[in-house]
Amino acid sequence: MKLKRARRSRRGRIEIIPMIDVMFFLLATYLLASLSMQRLDALPIALPDGKTAPLPSAAPLTLSIDRQDHIEVGGHAVALADVGNAVRQQLHDDRKVIVAADDKATQGTVTRAMLAAQNAGARALLIVIRHEG
Numbered sequence: 001m002k003l004k005r006a007r008r009s010r011r012g013r014i015e016i017i018p019m020i021d022v023m024f025f026l027l028a029t030y031l032l033a034s035l036s037m038q039r040l041d042a043l044p045i046a047l048p049d050g051k052t053a054p055l056p057s058a059a060p061l062t063l064s065i066d067r068q069d070h071i072e073v074g075g076h077a078v079a080l081a082d083v084g085n086a087v088r089q090q091l092h093d094d095r096k097v098i099v100a101a102d103d104k105a106t107q108g109t110v111t112r113a114m115l116a117a118q119n120a121g122a123r124a125l126l127i128v129i130r131h132e133g
Contacts (some may be wrong), residue, residue, distance in 0.1 A: 002045055004126075016024060021112065023029055032047060044066065045065070045066050045067070045100060045101065045102035045103075045105075046067070046102055046103045046104065046130075048103045048129050049129060049130050050129035050130070051129075052129060060094055060096035060097060060098055060099050060126065061073070061074050061087065061090050061091055061092060061096070061122075062074060062075070062097075062098045062100060063083070063087070063097050063098065063099050063100070063113060063117055064100045064101075065099075065100070065101040065102060065105045065109060065110055065113060066102050066105065067102040067103075067104040067105055067107060069106050069109045071083060071109070071113055073086035073087055074086070074090045076131065080109060080112055080113060080116070082114075083113050083116040083117060083120075084116040084117070084120040085120070087116065087117045087120040087121070087122060088120040091120065091121055091122065094122045094123075095122055095123035095124065096122070096123065096125075096126060097117045097122040097124070097125050097126070098126045098128055099113075099114055099117075099125050099126065099127050099128065100128040101127075101128075113131065120122055
């Protein structure tokens with residue numbers, strides 16, 4: 001004699017709408033987390049226009065000069081007289097220094113800072129420009 005089951009077994013279903021909601025939440029979380037990890041250690045400057053090849057992925061030391069002639073080496077504010085010491089302390093093995101000078105920065109300050117970096121051991125000075133496009 002066969003007995004009937006009192007309950008039918010139902011196949012499980014995966015609801016797609018809640019899964020999409022969770023995926024959008026994770027996407028927004030990762031997006032906000034990655035934006036908060038951006039390094040903003042340079043002075044706000046307006047770069048001059050020009051065309052050049054892109055920089056390789058390993059970023060050298062950055063020397064920033066804004067329009068009021070404030071100088072930062074590697075994200076730390078320094079006086080013009082201390083640029084050489086700061087560059088010497090923070091210089092990498094490749095001995096390259098990126099010079100990011102504002103378009104309105106005083107030419108004399110930019111030149112003196114570049115000469116101080118060169119005297120401190122910088123082998124190559126790379127000038128940052130805004131890509132025309």
